[in-house]
Structure formats: structure tokens, C-alpha cells
Amino acid sequence: MSTNVGIAGLGVVAQGLLELVRSNADQLNVIAGKNLSVKRLASRRLRDGVDLSEIVFSTDLDDLLNDDELDLVIELIGGTDAAYDLIKATLERGRGVITANKAVLATHGNELLDIAREHDVPLAFEAAVAGGIPIIAALKTRFPANDINWLTGIINGTCIYILTAMAHDGVAFEDALQNAQELGYAEADPTFDVGGMDAAQKLAILVALAFDVPIEIDSVYCEGIQDITIEDIQHADELGYSIKHLAIGRQEEDLVEMRVHPALVPKDNLLAKVNDVENAVQLGTANTGVLRFTGPGAGGHATASSVIADLTNIASGLYRHPGIGGGSIRVRSIGDVSSAFFLNIAAADRPGVIASIGETLARHSISIASMIQKKEEVIRSVDNEIIPVVILTNTVVERELDQALEELESLADIAAPIKKIRVVDLT
Ligand SMILES: NC(=O)c1ccc[n+]([C@@H]2O[C@H](COP(=O)([O-])OP(=O)(O)OC[C@H]3O[C@@H](n4cnc5c(N)ncnc54)[C@H](OP(=O)(O)O)[C@@H]3O)[C@@H](O)[C@H]2O)c1
Structure with a gap:
């Protein structure tokens, strides 16, 4: 028994894949329970120093589609145009696909997964997120x-x-x-x-x-x-x-x-x-x-090892379709998200300014968890010195914070748009 594989692309990941498949051939065949064989590779051009012995090379991606001996295609060209056409056509011909391509999945993933389910063939993408980390397998x-x-x-x-x-x-x-x-x-x-x-x-x-x-x-x-x-x-x-x-x-x-x-x-x-x-x-x-x-989130060998995990999974019959799809999604808009915030306020260094910042925030029910005045970091000096006032707020709904910042920015003592960065403590 064998699984015949075609590869699209001859870049960083494809070269890493060829090296790992060759150097681990015996082990992979044992894990897959059958002989894994790279039969064909199509890419825009050959690359110097890449050993393609026993692999049929061509520059036409359609050759992967037209080779009836192939059981599945590994798409490693990237982008959303040619990659989309190749993945779709391969699935529609009843053959499985492995891809490392987050861009094509993010833009066409729902449709491609539907086609894979309809034809009951695998569409696997462990390498598409976080390179060598098996996060897709964990989530699946x-x-x-x-x-x-x-x-x-x-x-x-x-x-x-x-x-x-x-x-x-x-x-x-x-x-x-x-x-x-x-x-x-x-x-x-x-x-x-x-x-x-x-x-x-x-x-x-x-x-x-x-x-x-x-x-x-x-x-x-x-x-x-x-x-x-x-x-x-x-x-x-x-x-x-x-x-x-x-x-x-x-x-x-x-x-x-x-x-x-x-x-x-x-x-x-x-x-x-x-x-x-x-x-x-x-x-x-x-x-x-x-x-x-x-x-490692990238790199030829790290990413290729995720591709190989998909390959052995499919060849040994362990592949399952992901639970993506069905239903709809209701998304919370960023204005409704609650966070603590880091604020950097360019403020005049004179009495009463800190109090008016505190009062404005308090009117919007925003309290200050920490504050530092960077008196040594003078931004500019005209009538008063302008210095950064750095504040950490307690948790607040972003829309409410934005209203408070708009009010603060209208004060004469605030010299520039306020920098805000969200604080995340999901631990
Ligand atoms: N590199 C990483 O560490 C990494 C990590 C995770 C995921 N990925 C994903 O893996 C995929 C491949 O990445 P890569 O870094 O290996 O890319 P790459 O080094 O740019 O290689 C892409 C290969 O595909 C060929 N190609 C591109 N468009 C083509 C077309 N229309 N027809 C035929 N051949 C075409 C290129 O030809 P040329 O030789 O002429 O350029 C090149 O050989 C991408 O989806 C990427 O997002 C990469």
C-alpha cells in the first residue's frame, strides 16, 4: 500500500519537507502504515541544489491535477489566487489537500472546507498557524x-x-x-x-x-x-x-x-x-x-514537520474534519470590550493638571491603578514644560474610555493625542 503525494512550490517549506521526508522515510512509513512517496512537484522554477531525483518536476500546477496516480497534494506556494484554484480543483477531483497557507484559509476556508466535506476528502492545515506548534491538532x-x-x-x-x-x-x-x-x-x-x-x-x-x-x-x-x-x-x-x-x-x-x-x-x-x-x-x-x-512559529523544518504530521495522519486514516463552519458568528465590537488601559498623556507640568485628569477620568467611572509622572522626559518647553504622564487604569469598557480621552484631549493642558494601549491579563 502506498500514498502518492504531489507538492506545489519549491520554497522554504517545500525544501524543508523534501529533506525531512527523505531523512525520516522509514519511520514515516511505519507511522503511516504505508509507503509515503513524493511522486511529483510543480513550481514556477527549479531551485539550485535541491535534489529532485525520483520526483517528476514541472512548472505547470495543472500537472498535479492531471496526474491520476496522486492521492493528495501539498500546497506550499502561498497567496490566495493560484493556491485557491489548486486546492479547490484538487478537492473537487476527490483528492485530499494539505496546506500551510493561512491566507487562503482565512479568505476561502469556509468554502474549501465545505468542498472537502462534500467530497469526503481531507483538507489539513496544521502548518498554517504557529509553524511548528501542534495547535491545530490540539484545537481539533x-x-x-x-x-x-x-x-x-x-x-x-x-x-x-x-x-x-x-x-x-x-x-x-x-x-x-x-x-x-x-x-x-x-x-x-x-x-x-x-x-x-x-x-x-x-x-x-x-x-x-x-x-x-x-x-x-x-x-x-x-x-x-x-x-x-x-x-x-x-x-x-x-x-x-x-x-x-x-x-x-x-x-x-x-x-x-x-x-x-x-x-x-x-x-x-x-x-x-x-x-x-x-x-x-x-x-x-x-x-x-x-x-x-x-x-518555533516559522522555519523550513519546523513548518515541514507540521505538514508531515498532517501527512501521516491522513495516510493512516486518522484525519477528521474540523468543527469549523455551520452557524453564524456574533462578534463583540472593540468599543464593547473591557480592558485595563495604559495611557501616555503629554501634559503641562503645572499644579492642578493631574487633578483635572483624575476628575475627567472619574466622571467616566475610570479609576487610576498606577501613575508615573516622567518629569525628566520633557517633551517640549514653552510656557510650561510638557511631560509624559503615564497612567494604568482599572478595567473599563473601551467606548467609555474613548469618551474620557476625547474630553481630556480638549483640555488646554493636554498637548498631544493620548496614546492608549490595552492591558491583557488572561492568564
Ligand atoms: N516559511 C515559513 O516559515 C512558513 C511558516 C508557516 C507557514 N508558511 C506558509 O507556507 C507556504 C509556503 O511558504 P514558503 O516560505 O515556503 O514560501 P516561498 O519560500 O516563497 O516558496 C513559495 C514557492 O512557491 C512557488 N510559487 C509561488 N507561486 C507560484 C505559482 N503561482 N505557480 C507555481 N509556483 C509558485 C515559488 O516559486 P519561486 O521559486 O519562483 O519563488 C516558490 O518556489 C505559505 O503559504 C506560507 O505562508 C511558511
Whole structure:
């Protein structure tokens, strides 16, 4: 018995996959209970130094569709156009697909999973979120008798690398981004990563699995890390927090929260200790407390090992369709979300200013948990010196906070728009 595999793409993950399949062939065949054989590979071009012996190579993706000997196709080209066409057509021909492509799943996942169910063929995607961490497998078990209440994650390598460099080496955002690009951790156009969209796509998939709802990328509230400064990181540090780019999903009754944004995380939380290009996901469960997963979120071998987990699962008949889909999703808007907030207020350093900030916040039932006045960090000096007043609020509904900030910004003693960063303590 054998499972014949076709691969689309010859980039980082495909090359890692070829290496791991070859170097672990005997073990994989035992686990799969049959002979796993890569028969064909289609990609735009050959890559120097890649051994394709015993594999038929072509530049036409349709060759994967037209090869009747293939049992399944592994899509590793990325993007949402050609990848979507290939996955759809493969499933419609009654063959399984493995993909590492969060973008195609976030935009077309509901439709593709319906087609897979209709044709009763697998569509597996362990590698699409958090690279080498088996988080999809964990969520797919659907935790019988153990509801997931919330999940939090650090799932974008570029953001975590940049924030780590800013915190540990004191480099500004632009310099940290340039380093990330030079090291190959960030794309030439990094907007998608630093703007939060990459994490938003992955979150939409995780939320769908965790709460058995459809994938709804358009409903994810999304902020990136472009406006985080070294001063923000230092002020947060003084208050006992690290700043991370978080993905958060939460279900309360029939309302689902989906948001990605920078956040202050208490320093003793696992997420505060995730650095460089590591990823992490925490699941808040009803009966097993908090489950924590950390590991490499990218890299050829790490990602390929997740692809191989899907491959052996399918070949050995263990694949099950995920509970994504059916029903509808009611999303809590960001204005209705409750958090504590970190505020940085550029205020005149003169008597009465702190009192009027406190009074304005109090009128909106917002209390101050901690405050530091950074008298040594003069922003500018005209009639009075303008200095940062850094405040940590108690938990407040965001809409209420925004009204208070609007009032504060209209005061003559407040010199600039107020910086707000949410505090997240789901632990
Ligand atoms: N890299 C990671 O660590 C990682 C981690 C998790 C998930 N993923 C996901 O895995 C997938 C592959 O990522 P990767 O890093 O391996 O990408 P990559 O290095 O850019 O490789 C993509 C490969 O696909 C080929 N290709 C692209 N479009 C094509 C088309 N229309 N027709 C034929 N061939 C095409 C490319 O050809 P050229 O050789 O001409 O460029 C290249 O060989 C993506 O969905 C990505 O999001 C990657």
C-alpha cells in the first residue's frame, strides 16, 4: 500500500519537507502504515541544489491535477489566487489537500472546507498557524467536556522579533524592522506583518476551531505595532509589564471577541517571556485551566514537520474534519470590550493638571491603578514644560474610555493625542 503525494512550490517549506521526508522515510512509513512517496512537484522554477531525483518536476500546477496516480497534494506556494484554484480543483477531483497557507484559509476556508466535506476528502492545515506548534491538532480534538473560554497568542514572528529587539537592545522600531528584513524574518513589504493582518488571519482560523464558528477574517479587529515606541516599552516595564503583539479570541455566551493589537502583558505571564521569533498560544479551558504551547512559529523544518504530521495522519486514516463552519458568528465590537488601559498623556507640568485628569477620568467611572509622572522626559518647553504622564487604569469598557480621552484631549493642558494601549491579563 502506498500514498502518492504531489507538492506545489519549491520554497522554504517545500525544501524543508523534501529533506525531512527523505531523512525520516522509514519511520514515516511505519507511522503511516504505508509507503509515503513524493511522486511529483510543480513550481514556477527549479531551485539550485535541491535534489529532485525520483520526483517528476514541472512548472505547470495543472500537472498535479492531471496526474491520476496522486492521492493528495501539498500546497506550499502561498497567496490566495493560484493556491485557491489548486486546492479547490484538487478537492473537487476527490483528492485530499494539505496546506500551510493561512491566507487562503482565512479568505476561502469556509468554502474549501465545505468542498472537502462534500467530497469526503481531507483538507489539513496544521502548518498554517504557529509553524511548528501542534495547535491545530490540539484545537481539533475539540476538548470533549472541556470548553475553551479564551485563547491568547503571539503568532507573528516579525512583530515579536521587532518588539524583542526594541525591548532588549533599545533599538527604534524602524531599525529593528530593518534588522528583521536583513535576517530574513520580515518580508520586503512588511506591512502585512507589522500592521497585524498576518496575525489576524491566523486568529480567525484559531477562533473558528476553538469555538466551532465560521472563519470570519473581516470581523477581526486589527492593529499593528508601528506606533509602539521605546518609551512605551520602558514605561510599561516600570509598571511591571512587557509589550507584545497579541491575538485574542474569547467567547462569552454567543458573543465572540477577535482582536489583534499591541498589549501590555504582566511580566510573570508566559507570553511576556516569549521573545525573538518564538510563537506561543495559551488556551483558557473550563476544566484543565490554562494550556500553554510555545515553539518555533516559522522555519523550513519546523513548518515541514507540521505538514508531515498532517501527512501521516491522513495516510493512516486518522484525519477528521474540523468543527469549523455551520452557524453564524456574533462578534463583540472593540468599543464593547473591557480592558485595563495604559495611557501616555503629554501634559503641562503645572499644579492642578493631574487633578483635572483624575476628575475627567472619574466622571467616566475610570479609576487610576498606577501613575508615573516622567518629569525628566520633557517633551517640549514653552510656557510650561510638557511631560509624559503615564497612567494604568482599572478595567473599563473601551467606548467609555474613548469618551474620557476625547474630553481630556480638549483640555488646554493636554498637548498631544493620548496614546492608549490595552492591558491583557488572561492568564
Ligand atoms: N516559511 C515559513 O516559515 C512558513 C511558516 C508557516 C507557514 N508558511 C506558509 O507556507 C507556504 C509556503 O511558504 P514558503 O516560505 O515556503 O514560501 P516561498 O519560500 O516563497 O516558496 C513559495 C514557492 O512557491 C512557488 N510559487 C509561488 N507561486 C507560484 C505559482 N503561482 N505557480 C507555481 N509556483 C509558485 C515559488 O516559486 P519561486 O521559486 O519562483 O519563488 C516558490 O518556489 C505559505 O503559504 C506560507 O505562508 C511558511
